[in-house]
Amino acid sequence: MGWPITVRLQRLNTVPVGEQLMKSFPPEKLCYITHINKLQSILDKGIPSHERIKQQGSRPTSIHNRGTVSRRKAKSTATGRSLLDYANLYFQPRNPMMYSLLGAKKKENFVVISISKDVLHEQGVFITDGDAANPLTQFYSLPEGLKILERQWKTVQSDWWNNDDGSKRKIMAECLVPDNVKPDLIRSIFVAGDKTKDRVMQTVGERQISVETEPHMFFQPGSSIRIGDNISIIDGDIFFSSMQTLTITVNLQRVMGKGLALRTKYQFPDVYVKYEDACRQKKIRTRRPYLYKRETSFNQELGYPSSPRSTPDAVKWFLLFATKEKWRDDTRLDNIESGLDWVKNNYKKEEIKSLALPALGCGLGNLSWVDVGPLMCKYLHGMEIQVEIYLPREQKIDSQYLTKSYLLAGEGLLPLQYS
Numbered sequence: 001m002g003w004p005i006t007v008r009l010q011r012l013n014t015v016p017v018g019e020q021l022m023k024s025f026p027p028e029k030l031c032y033i034t035h036i037n038k039l040q041s042i043l044d045k046g047i048p049s050h051e052r053i054k055q056q057g058s059r060p061t062s063i064h065n066r067g068t069v070s071r072r073k074a075k076s077t078a079t080g081r082s083l084l085d086y087a088n089l090y091f092q093p094r095n096p097m098m099y100s101l102l103g104a105k106k107k108e109n110f111v112v113i114s115i116s117k118d119v120l121h122e123q124g125v126f127i128t129d130g131d132a133a134n135p136l137t138q139f140y141s142l143p144e145g146l147k148i149l150e151r152q153w154k155t156v157q158s159d160w161w162n163n164d165d166g167s168k169r170k171i172m173a174e175c176l177v178p179d180n181v182k183p184d185l186i187r188s189i190f191v192a193g194d195k196t197k198d199r200v201m202q203t204v205g206e207r208q209i210s211v212e213t214e215p216h217m218f219f220q221p222g223s224s225i226r227i228g229d230n231i232s233i234i235d236g237d238i239f240f241s242s243m244q245t246l247t248i249t250v251n252l253q254r255v256m257g258k259g260l261a262l263r264t265k266y267q268f269p270d271v272y273v274k275y276e277d278a279c280r281q282k283k284i285r286t287r288r289p290y291l292y293k294r295e296t297s298f299n300q301e302l303g304y305p306s307s308p309r310s311t312p313d314a315v316k317w318f319l320l321f322a323t324k325e326k327w328r329d330d331t332r333l334d335n336i337e338s339g340l341d342w343v344k345n346n347y348k349k350e351e352i353k354s355l356a357l358p359a360l361g362c363g364l365g366n367l368s369w370v371d372v373g374p375l376m377c378k379y380l381h382g383m384e385i386q387v388e389i390y391l392p393r394e395q396k397i398d399s400q401y402l403t404k405s406y407l408l409a410g411e412g413l414l415p416l417q418y419s
Contacts, residue, residue: 085179116185163301229382238388286335296315297314343380
């Protein structure tokens, strides 16, 4: 008597694993990076594979260079089809490929097309656990591919990557769609700025497709305010600044435990080693930052292997700026002032050509931009190099505290009074 009941319960409660995962995990969108000149054709016909374009008698145009195309042609899925037989979608478009493309060409030339997650229901779809052309990357059919993707989702959605730990490969996880992605799966288009948005909206016309400005996706600042002749106040990611020297706030206890320092520790481990040595050898003080004249190119570290970014500011130096002695302490304004004074008096001798700084002490140091902003501008204004100050993400700053009249305290650059 019990056996039929058991079977009936199994039938009632059993849902294919793939369907469960599709409901609980699937990403909201998948993305395709393309040149703006290809947008009209994509809106009309969909996203074709490299080989589909050739079959149609057209000359394939690709964001990939010849080396990348050759690598993808030589690699096949379990069905025996070359990667060039698939349209490739990314789960994270802010990746090494995008970084390299924007170094070689203008950001206005590229758009990111957002595709509905319904594309995962297409026949013959494969999920990769990284850049499909990389020899280490594995290919999975559904639902196994979604399980793998779910396990590494935090890495895929990260703002940064590292070649040594595999995150540079993994952040480029792909969805491979055979032959063509249907145009009715297009949901939105992302652009870097308003100029590109106007052009894209004209191309979209009356289609029910949204056009959204997402500068962060294209490694661009959300905003930039010019202060005086040489200072820009930036809302963005300091690690993608075009400045030659990047400033990282630290303590004197050899601890990089949070914030920008922690990201530096994992993204650029050699900087952490230099920081530890500088603390141990007492080369860094609250009154004397330490300059690490790093020689490795960011373009090689962050860019796509076959498409290295080409910019004149590829080699970055790190200015380790001690704002406190113990990591648990709050930052003191006098530590910031003494460090800024060293920068102003030594930047020429140290051959600093341009400089990016965070809002010193305004994150984990518990200081306010209202106090720190004018102090930084007091010392950095008038230096014969370009300076970027990156606003703290932890504070919402009223626009009145981002003006030239406030930050420069008038033409006399009157110093603030503080204890």
